[in-house]
Amino acid sequence: MKDLTADNITENAIVRHLHDFARETRLSMAEWEYAVDFLAACGQKCSPTRQFVLLSDVIGLSLLVDSIDHPKPEGATEGTVLGPFHTHDAHHMSNGDDIGTDPDGIPMLVHCFYDVQYSNRENPHGRAVLKTDANGQVWFKAIVPVAYPVPTDGPVGDFLRAMGRHPYRPAHVHFMFDKPGYDHLITALTIRGDRFESHDPVFGVKKSLIVDINEVNSELMAKKCGIPLGMKLLEHEFVVVTNIEATKLRREKAQEIMGRGSRKVEFYNDLPFLALD
Known part of the structure; x- marks a missing residue:
């Protein structure tokens, strides 16, 4: 040309x-x-966990793509960002196991680091792969999460400073759900009242995913989980949708946005494109 x-x-x-x-x-x-x-x-x-993944997070692109690719019908648990620190080396553990370092789930000393940020990291910490029981329940022991900063020692840190933005993510717990026949769910529960709740640098907070931390007051629960009464408790009901539901909703949204003006939208390998006349 x-x-x-x-x-x-x-x-x-x-x-x-x-x-x-x-x-x-x-x-x-x-x-x-x-x-x-x-x-x-x-x-x-760059490494497998940074810097481009982090850049995508802080400009809101990660969350946008998730909302497009994993639309949720009313009543389903909303998705949010995976974050730049997901790893594939989490150990398979059983319900009730401790995935942290404190057996009582009470934080003693917090450095505000993910395990992947340590230069001498040898094993996964604060993460695990678990299976739900026959009732669809899963439980584990950990420590109360706290706010922590995303890495600021690279170009993304320079970007945040230039924008006058802080790097601190509010206290949260990540979850990922996978089951054949169901839409993959990546989500995170944010602890209510965290001072960074309203200005997460990666835009991952959803109102429906803000939760309270309570205390265990049921002797039945304490006995079942092998924990003391009064231990901190985080409870939430997650709702996943089938692949059929997710595909139908994704195609409807694509037609709504891309098909304006009577344009015809077609799909190839579930990817939308405008049909040629």
């Missing part, structure tokens, strides 16, 4: 939006060079 101009350079969706941004903001060469250097620095800092 010859004689490219600002008006005819592309029709590809992602590039089109990027070019529209450049035209709208009258992007300068100095700004462009800074952006290129920023992305290069992100790449140099």
Whole structure:
């Protein structure tokens, strides 16, 4: 293609939006060079858990994609971000096992670090793979979560500082549910009253996922779980949807957004695209 101009350079969706941004903001060469250097620095800092995953989280892209790819009908548990620190080396454990370091579930000394942030990390900590029982229940011992900062020692930290944003995630507990025939659910419960509850740097807080920490006052529960009365207690009922429900809702949303103006939307491998006339 010859004689490219600002008006005819592309029709590809992602590039089109990027070019529209450049035209709208009258992007300068100095700004462009800074952006290129920023992305290069992100790449140099990258590992399987950072830096691009973290960048996607702090600009809200991770949450947006999850909401598009995993829509939820009324009554289902909302999804939220997986976070940059998920690992695949969690041990398979049994209901009631302690996945933390404190057998009473009471925090003694908190460094506000995920285990993957330690340079000498050898084993997973504060994470496990468990199976629900015949009643669909799962339980485990841990410690009360606290707020912690996402890493700020790389380009994403520079980005947050430039935006005047803090790095602290509110206290939360991650959950991931997987069952054949059901839509994969990634979610997290945020502890009510955390001072960062209303301004999470990765936008992961949902009103329906804000919960209270109570205390165990049932002798039956204490005996069943092998825990003392008065121990801190976090309870929640998670509702997952079938793949059929999720696919139907995802396609309806795609048709609603992409099919405006009587445009026909078709699907290939469950991915939507506009049909050609």
